[in-house]
Amino acid sequence: MQVQTETNMPSKENQNQKTLSDLYKKKRQFIFVTLTPIMVLFMIFFVIPIVWGLLLSLYQYNPLNANSPFVGLENFKELLRDDVFKKTFWNTFKFIIIAVPGNIFLTLFIAIGISKIRSRFFQDTFRTLYFLPCIAPLAASAVVWSTLFNSDRGLFNMILTNLGFSGIDWLTDPTMAMYSVIIMTLWADMGFNIVIFIAGLNAIPEMFYEAADLDGAGKWDRFRNITVPLLSRTTLFITIMTSLSYFQMFPQFQVLTNGEPQNETRVLALSIYDHAFKYFNMGYASAIATVLFLIILIITIIQLRVGKSNWEY
Amino acid sequence: MKGKVDVPYIILFFFISVGAIIMFIPYLWMVLSSLKSNLEIISPSSGLFPKSISFDGYKTVIQEAPFMRWLLNSTITSAAITLVTLFTSAIGGYVFAKYRFRGQKIYFVLLLATMMVPFQVVMIPSYLIIAKMGLINNLLAIIIPNLVSGFGIFLAKQFIESIPNDLIEAARIDGAGEFRTFWSMILPQLTPALSALGIFTFMAAWNDYLWPLIVLNDTNKMTVPLALVFFNGQHSVNYNVVMSAGVLIMIPVVIVFLIFQRQFIKGMALTGMK
Numbered sequence: 001m002q003v004q005t006e007t008n009m010p011s012k013e014n015q016n017q018k019t020l021s022d023l024y025k026k027k028r029q030f031i032f033v034t035l036t037p038i039m040v041l042f043m044i045f046f047v048i049p050i051v052w053g054l055l056l057s058l059y060q061y062n063p064l065n066a067n068s069p070f071v072g073l074e075n076f077k078e079l080l081r082d083d084v085f086k087k088t089f090w091n092t093f094k095f096i097i098i099a100v101p102g103n104i105f106l107t108l109f110i111a112i113g114i115s116k117i118r119s120r121f122f123q124d125t126f127r128t129l130y131f132l133p134c135i136a137p138l139a140a141s142a143v144v145w146s147t148l149f150n151s152d153r154g155l156f157n158m159i160l161t162n163l164g165f166s167g168i169d170w171l172t173d174p175t176m177a178m179y180s181v182i183i184m185t186l187w188a189d190m191g192f193n194i195v196i197f198i199a200g201l202n203a204i205p206e207m208f209y210e211a212a213d214l215d216g217a218g219k220w221d222r223f224r225n226i227t228v229p230l231l232s233r234t235t236l237f238i239t240i241m242t243s244l245s246y247f248q249m250f251p252q253f254q255v256l257t258n259g260e261p262q263n264e265t266r267v268l269a270l271s272i273y274d275h276a277f278k279y280f281n282m283g284y285a286s287a288i289a290t291v292l293f294l295i296i297l298i299i300t301i302i303q304l305r306v307g308k309s310n311w312e313y
Numbered sequence: 314m315k316g317k318v319d320v321p322y323i324i325l326f327f328f329i330s331v332g333a334i335i336m337f338i339p340y341l342w343m344v345l346s347s348l349k350s351n352l353e354i355i356s357p358s359s360g361l362f363p364k365s366i367s368f369d370g371y372k373t374v375i376q377e378a379p380f381m382r383w384l385l386n387s388t389i390t391s392a393a394i395t396l397v398t399l400f401t402s403a404i405g406g407y408v409f410a411k412y413r414f415r416g417q418k419i420y421f422v423l424l425l426a427t428m429m430v431p432f433q434v435v436m437i438p439s440y441l442i443i444a445k446m447g448l449i450n451n452l453l454a455i456i457i458p459n460l461v462s463g464f465g466i467f468l469a470k471q472f473i474e475s476i477p478n479d480l481i482e483a484a485r486i487d488g489a490g491e492f493r494t495f496w497s498m499i500l501p502q503l504t505p506a507l508s509a510l511g512i513f514t515f516m517a518a519w520n521d522y523l524w525p526l527i528v529l530n531d532t533n534k535m536t537v538p539l540a541l542v543f544f545n546g547q548h549s550v551n552y553n554v555v556m557s558a559g560v561l562i563m564i565p566v567v568i569v570f571l572i573f574q575r576q577f578i579k580g581m582a583l584t585g586m587k
């Protein structure tokens with residue numbers, strides 16, 4: 001045995017080196033084989049479209065036309081002259097400013113309420129019921145809600161007339177339409193945030209409340225001095241994520257009102273789709289998309305800044 | 314405390330219950346409307362409950378619409394997207410977590426940076442690319458652009474980084490190839506992350522409306538949400554028909570959700586995503 005090992009020594013070292021470089025080669029090969037398809041797909045469907053999309057905003061591009069001249073910032077200048085765009089821009093912010101705080105306020109209180117329910121069974125049942133709308137396609141929910149909102153035969157006006165009130169033109173009254181869309185959006189989307197808030201509430205260590213009880217703190221004190229500060233990180237996260245997703249909301253606007261009446265419910269996401277795929281003004285649509293991109297970029301930067309500050313507890 | 318009636322608790326319970334019932338009303342409305350007859354649905358005096366139960370709506374859906382085709386389209390595209398995305402996320406995450414190579418940082422930042430770009434920016438060039446490939450009205454147009462997820466790779470990388478290197482080295486010494494090591498050592502440990510990612514990927518694919526709306530316009534090629542909206546445009550007066558289609562679409566979704574509910578909620582807490 002001994003002899004055999006001794007005699008084998010030089011060749012084994014050689015072999016070791018060989019296997020090392022073999023291993024290196026195998027590793028390189030593995031990286032190349034796995035990463036290439038991933039990065040190719042990623043380039044074709046993410047990186048190139050982003051760059052292309054931003055560049056497209058500088059062209060007057062219509063796929064049906066033979067030539068598409070470079071127009072510089074002309075599309076953006078046109079945006080500033082376009083009254084419908086200005087209205088669309090403010091509509092989007094109106095939607096965000098009402099729907100996001102409305103969502104946070106409602107979901108926080110529902111989450112606190114559910115977490116206070118003592119029976120495990122009812123807690124789970126309530127959570128499921130509030131979450132149920134989130135699993136349905138938004139477009140399908142919007143179809144159901146368009147019948148609920150129907151002025152003649154919809155459920156809401158049926159209830160109002162039975163109570164002796166006159167019906168409301170939920171989707172055709174210019175002052176009402178945006179609020180109707182917001183109501184539907186909240187119904188469809190609250191469940192996510194309720195679940196995240198409940199998880200955030202459960203993560204607050206029980207000892208803080210016990211300590212507060214020992215100090216004789218009231219219910220309101222406990223809420224203000226323990227729940228609110230310790231939930232602030234969850235709340236920030238939810239606010240940012242909800243805003244980002246609400247800026248891009250599309251199906252319910254298209255299905256319920258399609259931007260009408262009098263452009264009162266036209267938002268950026270709907271406008272981009274219409275300009276690109278209804279009128280085929282893809283350059284102009286890309287300019288609007290660039291505006292949306294900048295808004296989202298600013299929110300993301302704010303999130304990264306605030307998220308870095310000290311949150312330890 | 315015991316034996317005393319806790320009034321605030323009862324009030325709380327009452328309000329949460331009322332809220333839950335309100336949340337459920339649109340579903341109730343959908344089911345009850347779907348059971349009204351063609352005649353009753355257009356009469357303005359119709360109430361919440363159908364005067365007599367009729368299956369007119371369901372009959373129309375089954376006979377007039379390629380309903381099974383729509384379900385099949387959605388199932389095929391969502392399942393393909395989910396399976397491939399899980400695979401590319403896991404293996405991509407593994408390569409980024411446990412290998413060193415040139416350009417690694419740049420690639421990874423690129424993957425992350427695209428996560429925040431709104432779809433509205435990407436959709437126009439993506440449409441042009443898909444059109445160039447000749448995939449308009451082809452289910453592949455839904456599948457191919459969705460096979461890689463920056464978030465999925467990120468999530469898998471986070472998980473894999475906590476797996477000790479010794480384990481991987483041990484597998485190599487035992488003579489396992491790189492792929493074998495990934496498949497038998499890494500993948501089994503990723504189950505919680507991948508099941509969460511799988512549920513969300515499937516749901517996002519199943520519910521997607523905007524991208525199918527852009528690349529599909531043949532009735533036979535439509536996925537479920539798109540088909541329902543299309544159907545709604547054709548039967549906006551007899552909405553018992555549309556509600557029947559809605560019920561048929563929702564039943565499988567609700568059943569699947571109730572089965573996987575626990576993983577679902579856990580996954581949301583785990584990944585903080587929606």
